[in-house]
Amino acid sequence: MQPSATHLTSAVLYLDGVSVSFDGFQALNELSLMLEPGEMRAIIGPNGAGKTTMMDVITGKTRPDDGTVMFAGNVDLTQLDEAQIAELGIGRKFQKPTVFESHTVGDNIRLALKDPREPWSALFGARNRIVSSRIDTVLETVRLVEQRERLAGDLSHGQKQWLEIGMLLAQDPKLLLVDEPVAGMTDAETETTAHLLKEIAKSHSVVVVEHDMTFIRALGVKVSCLHEGRVIAEGSIDDVSANPRVVEVYLGR
Amino acid sequence: MILTLLKDGIDRRAGIFLGAIAGAALVVAILNLGLPASSPLHVPNHVVALLGKYLCYAVLALSLDLVWGYCGILSLGHAAFFALGGYAMGMYLMRQIGTRGVYAHPYLPDFMVFLNWKELPWFWYGFSSFPFAMAMVVLVPGLLAFGFGWLAFRSRVTGVYLSIITQALTYALLLAFFRNDMGLGGNNGLTDFKDILGYPVQAQGTRVALFVASAALLALSFVVARVLVGSTFGKILVAIRDAESRTRFLGYRVERYKLAVFTLSACMAGLAGALYVPQVGIINPSEFAPLNSLEVVVWVALGGRGTLTGAVVGALTVNYARTVITTGFLAPYWLFVLGFVFVLVTILLPKGIVGTLAQYRQAREARRSSKPNGGALPHPAE
Numbered sequence: 001m002q003p004s005a006t007h008l009t010s011a012v013l014y015l016d017g018v019s020v021s022f023d024g025f026q027a028l029n030e031l032s033l034m035l036e037p038g039e040m041r042a043i044i045g046p047n048g049a050g051k052t053t054m055m056d057v058i059t060g061k062t063r064p065d066d067g068t069v070m071f072a073g074n075v076d077l078t079q080l081d082e083a084q085i086a087e088l089g090i091g092r093k094f095q096k097p098t099v100f101e102s103h104t105v106g107d108n109i110r111l112a113l114k115d116p117r118e119p120w121s122a123l124f125g126a127r128n129r130i131v132s133s134r135i136d137t138v139l140e141t142v143r144l145v146e147q148r149e150r151l152a153g154d155l156s157h158g159q160k161q162w163l164e165i166g167m168l169l170a171q172d173p174k175l176l177l178v179d180e181p182v183a184g185m186t187d188a189e190t191e192t193t194a195h196l197l198k199e200i201a202k203s204h205s206v207v208v209v210e211h212d213m214t215f216i217r218a219l220g221v222k223v224s225c226l227h228e229g230r231v232i233a234e235g236s237i238d239d240v241s242a243n244p245r246v247v248e249v250y251l252g253r
Numbered sequence: 254m255i256l257t258l259l260k261d262g263i264d265r266r267a268g269i270f271l272g273a274i275a276g277a278a279l280v281v282a283i284l285n286l287g288l289p290a291s292s293p294l295h296v297p298n299h300v301v302a303l304l305g306k307y308l309c310y311a312v313l314a315l316s317l318d319l320v321w322g323y324c325g326i327l328s329l330g331h332a333a334f335f336a337l338g339g340y341a342m343g344m345y346l347m348r349q350i351g352t353r354g355v356y357a358h359p360y361l362p363d364f365m366v367f368l369n370w371k372e373l374p375w376f377w378y379g380f381s382s383f384p385f386a387m388a389m390v391v392l393v394p395g396l397l398a399f400g401f402g403w404l405a406f407r408s409r410v411t412g413v414y415l416s417i418i419t420q421a422l423t424y425a426l427l428l429a430f431f432r433n434d435m436g437l438g439g440n441n442g443l444t445d446f447k448d449i450l451g452y453p454v455q456a457q458g459t460r461v462a463l464f465v466a467s468a469a470l471l472a473l474s475f476v477v478a479r480v481l482v483g484s485t486f487g488k489i490l491v492a493i494r495d496a497e498s499r500t501r502f503l504g505y506r507v508e509r510y511k512l513a514v515f516t517l518s519a520c521m522a523g524l525a526g527a528l529y530v531p532q533v534g535i536i537n538p539s540e541f542a543p544l545n546s547l548e549v550v551v552w553v554a555l556g557g558r559g560t561l562t563g564a565v566v567g568a569l570t571v572n573y574a575r576t577v578i579t580t581g582f583l584a585p586y587w588l589f590v591l592g593f594v595f596v597l598v599t600i601l602l603p604k605g606i607v608g609t610l611a612q613y614r615q616a617r618e619a620r621r622s623s624k625p626n627g628g629a630l631p632h633p634a635e
Contacts, residue, residue, distance in 0.1 A: 059502060086504030098499040100492045111485070111492055117505050119513045122486040123258075164499075171503060 011073065012037045012175055012205045013058065018067030019229070020053055027053040028064065029229035035175070040201035042216045043209045044240070045226030046249055051209045052095065054226070055177050059092045060085045072174065083117070091168035095179040097160035101153030105144055105163055108152050109135045112167035135170075142166035142196065158189035165196065175205045182215050194218040213241070225249075262480035270562050271472055278468035282461050301460050305532040307572045308467035309335075312474050312525035314552045314568035315561060316518040319478050321550070322559030323487060324514050325494030327416045329546050330423035331522055334394035336540035338523025340430075341393055343443035343536040344377060345386030346454070350447050363445065364438045374436040383450060390527040391520045398519030399512065406508035406515075411497070420543050427541035442537025443530075454531050467528045471565065474521050478561050481514075490514055491559075551595050557605025566606055 013035040020028040056062035069077040142162040284296040320326040356366040379385040433439035556567025
């Protein structure tokens with residue numbers, strides 16, 4: 001895939017020839033992927049296909065051995081650390097719901113809201129005086145207003161997933177990376193999550209990694225299938241799942 | 254700004270705790286100074302010094318709770334910062350001896366005369382000044398913690414690996430301070446103090462003043478710690494403890510928070526050590542022994558980590574028990590008793606004394622206001 005110069009500037013996320021290996025294991029093998037502004041993209045692929053490693057590369061947790069990772073057309077993400085990348089406007093949800101269990105739901109959002117993040121400002125700055133309406137706006141989106149005063153650790157699994165998505169939204173990111181948001185959810189919760197993500201995608205670019213095909217179908221967006229660290233198929237869910245190569249890697253030879 | 258922080262940080266329970274410290278300090282001071290030695294209520298001088306020592310340990314425990322209980326940094330070398338503060342104070346006290354040493358040298362401390370040294374080593378300069386020594390009490394532990402933390406946290410050393418290198422740090426200091434060449438009294442350390450700020454250290458009035466100063470330091474440290482953990486800064490510390498990578502991906506520079514709280518905690522421990530030394534009359538390298546730092550962890554665990562008051566309660570309880578037990582028939586078995594207590598606490602009271610009490614209180618409150626899904630849900634153990 002050889003992108004033209006205009007693509008380089010218009011894509012919100014642009015990966016080209018990204019390779020990562022751990023102790024000889026090739027986690028990403030010249031991976032190339034492009035995301036248009038406002039686009040929601042689903043990423044599928046068998047275990048070990050490199051989905052989480054790709055997220056690690058985009059968010060600065062892992063440095064690629066080779067390749068280009070560009071955000072918003074001109075920012076080279078390989079040169080930045082996690083905090084800088086988060087500040088640029090890339091939010092990440094982990095595979096396992098990760099929230100601050102001993103804080104209330106409201107405080108989880110408070111800590112995520114976009115505001116200075118230095119120790120000094122945490123002590124004396126604006127975050128101590130954040131108005132509750134800002135927190136409520138986010139909690140309304142993720143349907144957790146009722147739970148505001150509860151401890152995050154007391155939430156159900158599904159609610160924790162939504163809280164984490166809410167924390168991402170509070171960061172006011174341009175791009176959201178969402179790793180397996182519906183793993184372990186009930187059917188009803190999965191459906192709610194699909195609605196939620198579609199709502200979020202109206203105003204953000206989103207990358208969703210997921211195994212659940214019903215969920216991907218509900219999202220109704222372009223799908224990329226990863227295998228052995230590269231994209232082997234791209235298109236609508238019907239096209240991708242009909243692709244013989246995809247069938248082969250999912251079912252085995 | 255600071256007033257708001259104080260108002261938010263010091264709730265009713267914290268106020269009661271502060272009142273208890275002040276009240277106890279006042280009562281001890283009055284019972285010591287105001288009553289004749291013949292009175293049954295008289296508090297003897299050695300008990301005043303002993304209580305002052307407990308209070309210094311309580312400050313050390315508080316400083317450990319700040320990093321361990323709230324930020325998840327299990328320092329197994331925290332007594333090193335305490336000992337460094339103690340040495341800085343010890344150096345000041347040595348310089349106050351003047352010509353009254355055994356060898357009556359005009360300016361060299363006894364141990365240097367004994368080692369045949371002719372000149373005061375450069376790092377002793379300035380220690381005859383009290384303000385300089387006090388600055389060193391805070392700066393030496395603070396800078397060591399800053400340098401150590403800067404390297405460790407930036408390299409993202411966490412968990413058990415960090416604990417091991419803090420243990421190595423205090424052990425390395427132990428070995429260094431044992432050496433005579435170090436110029437700090439070798440294995441005998443610094444002792445035979447005479448005056449502090451012109452007052453004789455052994456005098457009754459000085460002892461009471463040091464005791465009251467220790468109580469004031471404990472109260473001040475508690476207020477600082479309470480305000481800190483009550484602020485957003487404290488919430489971020491807890492966030493780091495519970496989900497470090499989540500905090501990082503939210504855009505927080507975790508290492509800066511860890512560094513700030515670790516350095517502050519070391520300064521606090523240094524101040525505690527500085528008040529400890531004139532009350533016990535000696536500082537030697539055994540204060541750096543890894544066992545001392547491990548014991549602080551036991552105090553905090555016993556009292557309840559992440560509660561602040563628990564650290565103080567734990568330090569006072571264990572040290573009082575030590576005094577009672579080591580003077581009784583169980584004396585040879587003190588460490589077995591301590592170990593046994595620690596095992597029992599870990600199994601029976603994993604939240605420690607204060608943490609368990611808080612749990613009971615919450616359960617009771619929840620039962621009392623048992624409206625289904627009523628707005629007021631129990632708060633976390635503070």
